[in-house]
Amino acid sequence: MRDPDAVVVRRAWVHCPRCTDHTSCQSCEAGHCCERHWRFLLESEGRYLFLQCPRCRYRWWHDTRFGVGGRLVGMADLPGFPPDEAQVA
Numbered sequence: 001m002r003d004p005d006a007v008v009v010r011r012a013w014v015h016c017p018r019c020t021d022h023t024s025c026q027s028c029e030a031g032h033c034c035e036r037h038w039r040f041l042l043e044s045e046g047r048y049l050f051l052q053c054p055r056c057r058y059r060w061w062h063d064t065r066f067g068v069g070g071r072l073v074g075m076a077d078l079p080g081f082p083p084d085e086a087q088v089a
């Protein structure tokens with residue numbers, strides 16, 4: 001049996017560009033799947049993931065830089081797309 005909510009609320013280990021709560025966390029530094037610092041994976045489109053930080057509620061598109069496709073459909077309709085993605089290194 002599968003919880004229907006699990007389809008929508010998946011987890012992804014991507015650093016939040018707003019609260020950067022992963023800093024000074026040994027588990028995150030080591031690249032592990034940290035139990036505390038994960039994000040909701042709300043949607044995925046090609047190589048992009050639409051994430052929400054459970055801590056600060058920030059939502060953004062994350063470019064995974066791998067995968068096929070890469071064409072985003074309806075991306076402009078979603079809030080939280082960072083205009084200054086270049087700053088997130």
Ligand SMILES: [Zn+2]
Pocket residue numbers: 016017018019020021053054055056057058
């Ligand atoms: Zn955050």
Ligand SMILES: [Zn+2]
Pocket residue numbers: 022025026027028034035036037
């Ligand atoms: Zn962590």
